[in-house]
Amino acid sequence: MEGRSHLLVGLTAGVVLDSFVHLSGDPLTLAKTVTVTLLVKKAVYYFSVGFGALLPDIDNARSTLGHKLGVVSKGIQKIAGHRTLFHSLLGLVLGSLLAIGLQQVVIWLLSQRGFTVPADFVGASHLVFFGVLFGCIMHIAADALTQGGVPLFWPNPRRYGFPPDSHWRFRTGTWPEFVIVWSFMIIVGACIWQSVLVV
Numbered sequence: 001m002e003g004r005s006h007l008l009v010g011l012t013a014g015v016v017l018d019s020f021v022h023l024s025g026d027p028l029t030l031a032k033t034v035t036v037t038l039l040v041k042k043a044v045y046y047f048s049v050g051f052g053a054l055l056p057d058i059d060n061a062r063s064t065l066g067h068k069l070g071v072v073s074k075g076i077q078k079i080a081g082h083r084t085l086f087h088s089l090l091g092l093v094l095g096s097l098l099a100i101g102l103q104q105v106v107i108w109l110l111s112q113r114g115f116t117v118p119a120d121f122v123g124a125s126h127l128v129f130f131g132v133l134f135g136c137i138m139h140i141a142a143d144a145l146t147q148g149g150v151p152l153f154w155p156n157p158r159r160y161g162f163p164p165d166s167h168w169r170f171r172t173g174t175w176p177e178f179v180i181v182w183s184f185m186i187i188v189g190a191c192i193w194q195s196v197l198v199v
């Protein structure tokens with residue numbers, strides 16, 4: 001899938017996850033008063049999910065994240081190749097380690113700016129870690145719907161996808177991708193509207 005689709009699918013799925021487990025604190029749509037602390041928690045959560053949703057394409061120098069990282073992405077693409085390591089279970093482990101590091105950076109940045117309550121919350125709830133990990137999982141799941149599939153057990157090159165017959169899957173960037181992404185967003189949007197889901 002394209003970077004923009006990954007971001008939209010990741011963030012929308014993030015709404016669904018948070019609606020059930022309330023990782024990012026009380027729902028905004030039900031809150032009587034919206035505090036800065038709550039807004040910071042939400043921002044950290046969605047930033048983490050969005051980052052995780054783009055992270056696996058770090059191995060593609062031409063991807064949304066690859067453009068920003070330049071040399072790093074080119075290096076990874078050269079050594080491992082696109083849709084290899086970072087689209088596998090091993091990649092999820094690496095992504096988790098990166099997420100633990102990023103979480104420390106976020107906690108430090110928040111406390112530096114005087115947001116000590118959200119900083120403590122991030123430390124206690126592992127908000128960044130779970131957000132990034134969930135974003136990565138959604139990325140790999142979304143790429144599994146495309147013709148190329150994903151090498152889940154890389155370095156084993158065998159690729160997996162859903163539906164298992166690749167003829168039933170779509171090619172990245174073609175119209176079914178946009179239909180799937182937008183249908184998902186519209187359904188989740190309608191659920192929020194009907195208060196079935198909360199943000």
Ligand SMILES: [Zn+2]
Pocket residue numbers: 001056057083087139143
């Ligand atoms: Zn990908």
